Amino acid sequence: MYTNTIAIEKATDFSSVRLSYTNYNAKGLLPNSSLKKNIVMLNGQWNINKKLTVTGTANYIKQNGKGRNATGYNGNITTNFRQWQQTSLDFLDQKTAYDLTKRNLTWNYNTALNYPKYSNNPYWDAYENYETDTRNRFIGNVSLNYKVNPWLDVFGRMSADTYYELQEERRAVGSVSMRFGLANVPDRVTSGYIRRDNTFSEYNFDLMLKFNKKLSQDFSLNGILGFNERRTNNTYFSNATNGGLLVPGIYSLQNSRGPLPLPLEVNQIVGVRSQFASVSLGYKDYLFLDGTYRLDYASTLPVNKNKYQYPSVTGAFLFSNVIKTPWLSFGKLRLNYAQVGNLAGFDQLKDVYLVNSPMNGANTQLPPSKRSPNLKNERTNSVEAGLEMSFLNGRVGFDVALYKTNSLDQIIPLTVSQTTGFQNLMINAGKIENKGIEIVLDANPVKAGDFKWDVSVNWSKNRNKVISLYPGITNLRLNSVNLQGGVTVNAAVGEPYGVIKGKDFTYDDDGKIIIDAESGTPVLTSSAAIPIGNFTPDFNAGILNMFSYKNLSLSALIDIQKGGDIWSLDMYYGMSSGLYPETAFINDLGNPVRDPIAWNDPDDPTKGYATSSGGYIIEGVNVDADGVSTPNKTRVDATNADAFGAGLMPHSAFIYDASYIKLREVVLSYNIPSRLLGKSFLKGASFSVVGSNLWIIHKNLPYADPESGMTAGNIQGYTTGSLPTTRDFTFNIKLNF
């Protein structure tokens, strides 16, 4: 992977211009995967006269991706690696087989038909079934600033951000059958092609009057009166072949074996018109008061509720400018109250129907989501108090902030029982409270000559809680789709946010796990809604150490998370399939656990197990009909799947503490002193080496980075098939000519 940037810039008394070009080229972790970017950026400013200034930027980004790895459960090779893959399989053999034949030859071949039974050759997947995506993006703006008089500016700006994106997915003829195609045509096919075209644009027009006036010796006033007009327009089109490809190797909708399904077409336009004002008042150099007010008019809300306003006010007291003592170098107290309003998404007010492929006559259905004509805007109210102080000429300092945010009327698709006839209802959710504390400590323990050591420590803790939700609903299920494995992530009214629920062991009165005496397996709860964890961490922290000596500097950042739970589908399935070393130990009798169960007398189990017996005993108790517990002595057979994970153990056995301590980043940099460059053509040069994700010093989740999580969607507390976290080293060379 490399990034090269070259930039030229020139400034004169009345103008400046900068042109840069960046080329980014990265190979992915998997074969035949890459990401390339070419970026051209032009910035310019021209002072037409003393009063009028024109500025503009133009930024063009072309991006090409190829072979991005699928995320989540399906079609993701790391899911295989973590959950199912035979550990005896030599991937180099698979590579050789593919390279020599360019065919989908695998270890799991189907004798009768000679195609794979369950899995493609991974090199076939990489070199034949790859995706590609390209994106052409333009971001630019033009602005004019007119200085009417020394205290008043008129500023106008037009900006655009627009891109076109094409994604294509392929399944080569001869692949294993899987669901592939449009979501509403869910047939399994052995080949196919999908394309998705996405065009997006956002335009903003701003006009602002800016005031800046010192009212008197003690009072200063800044203010803005502004207008904004915003439009976003998103057009999406997608279609896929139906029933497979006719001719191998041609990835085109025209190559569909069956008639093309009805395509997916989306056109979403959103407009917002805003008027806003802000004032900053300053008294002397220590009292500051900022106020803002905004009125939005949004296209996506019902006509009688589409205008909403929201203010904010911030006060700051720089008491170090009042109390002048030698030990206090800086002191500031701030209080902030802010409201923010937000609009709904496009077309959430009226129901529309879905149209499926005709079944002779037209074939339609209600949509999964019930929209609401009564939506109102979202609001968040936040209060924050902060104290920032530093002492001893700034060598020691801290910044403490306490905050509380109430989200009111959040517009969410509330997942409901489908006995309602719908998957979710678009609602304004009641009230979700979010409060926390953030602390930053800075210190400069050593400062001697050219040597300097700085330390910065931060610590934060955050708590979310659902105060009220919706009439008749007491639990918000955060996962909108069912998660593989069957756990759920929840926020119940009155309870902390992020409760993971699933099945648990059952326990006797002494808290011992109950084991079925006949099978030797644990007796699980019938309910799959037992709280087994919570993804919210106890706290997060970071420690940054920086050392510098003359032109050389070194810094190291350590990140810490304490607590928070994560449920691992990888372990749930991997332990069941026998992938992990924990499933192949020497048992209490000194035999391989995978050996079959052996009895002294197969016809009379009371004579006990033979000394050569395999299997293992799960620690727990057998409870008889009278409720009397005796230690479990029944062995579980481990010759087949389901002896350690899914199918035997409850979800609660695969919940892990997501705590970690990581050496996140180390940076070593050196600026070549200008005297060394002398009269060469170089004006400046610097080198740096950055190492990222260097070391997970401590974690409790086996075989995976607790942060990697589920790479698709926004579900926290759940991990499946995550790509391994990469340790990255970056070498930067910066030369100024």
Added chain:
Amino acid sequence: MKKIFIILSVFLAISSCSKLEDLNLNKKDFATVSGESLYNGATLQFINQLSNESVNSNVTLMWMQHLANTTYFDESRYDMTTRGIPVTTSNVTYRLVLNNYKEAAAVLKVQPLAGISQAQRDNQLAIVEIMTIFAWSYVVENFGDMPYSQALDYNYPSPVYDDALTIYKDLVSRLDVAMNTITPGAGGMPAGYDNIFGGEDDEASMWYKFANTLKVRMGLMLYDVDQSYSKTVVEAAVTDVFEEGDVMSMHYLSAAPNQNQQYVDFVASGRDDYVITSNLIDAMQPTSPEPEHVILKVTITDPRLKFYAIPVIGSNPQVYLGGAQGQSNGYTSFSHVNPIHLTPDRPWTIMDYTEAEFLLAEAAERGFSVIGTAEDHYNNAVRSSILFWGGTSAEADTYLAQPSVAYSTAFTDWKQKIGTQAWLAYWLRGNTLWNSYRRLDYPRLFAPPDYKQGINKVPVRLFYPVSEQTLNPDNYNAASTKIGGDSPLTKLFFDKEIY
């Protein structure tokens, strides 16, 4: 200053140009659709759910021990939670089927098709109502108590569960109302929208006969709990059920995606997931040595065997061999489903004359007033089944003449006589098989040795959808307690026999 005016005028031009709310217009999707298109979509979804045999959505053909697996045998061992079969069953039926039927009826009432008679309008509404009742009966027969009175109404985001017997009786009375509004010969859905009876000469009469046959079945389902009710309902309906040659089936298309679901799963998928069980094969041909639990001993080969199955590929001489229920079976070692059933546009049978005759035989045995004897109806049913699947009348005569099949000599218990032959006849119709099995308690089917999750008998209901535990917890808990525990072995309201 002039430039400011230019900027300002640009803004004014933009700001005054549009009412923003007009932007929120969805130009791509339909704000209204026809009632018949909703009916058509819902019916397709419903029959797909009934007819597919995927381990992910409907496993009744495995539970009724017609199909055994090659690899994915967990569902044959009664693990229905890993792949979420109850969730799929409930979500499909409530959201994709019932709510769309409800919408179809509402739209048909306010926007009837132009130029049709009042009688045809009434027939269309009756068709929607009859299918709605059929879908509701499917829900209750799967789960027992479920949301009904507050269901399909977003004003009740957590609907209460209603008593299953009360729902069932309400459905029967709704069926009477719907039948009363049918005018024979007045037509039904517009061409192309009824893919069940749309091609029939008098589709309205066919719908009427289906409603009556369904009513007989529902009435018989309640015999164990309310005999007098059962008698009244059945006797009112027995006179106008499906007649010889009547087959109610879904007519699938040859082009994807609306194809026969068994074709999709067995053939289009390119997978080799199923073989036929030894239970079925052994009951259709003389077997030696005799297996432990043979369901029916025959002295001549069932004429339907060659149409149901194909011999083991490459066997010489050709043999039919079934795989073991609940175990992993080699695909090439056992008999497969005959490919004649597995073509894209193969119609799938929902209900037929054969089933009507088995139901009448059962009604006669219950002592209800029915024209003809139980034996007549039994013989008609078996003969109809053999002819339907491709056998000849002579083959049917020979088959019926053997002592283990002939009504007078077959088994001592009439339930076993009818139950066994019904089990042989309802080929590829998992839910019909399961209903018949739970009602008659025959043939006796046993759990495979490696059953899962303590479910040591053939399930008699589905678990409640697990999503209800987090999305509708209070009502779920109340209903679980009321029905006697959320277990697949909890006998439902109609199921009183202890076995």
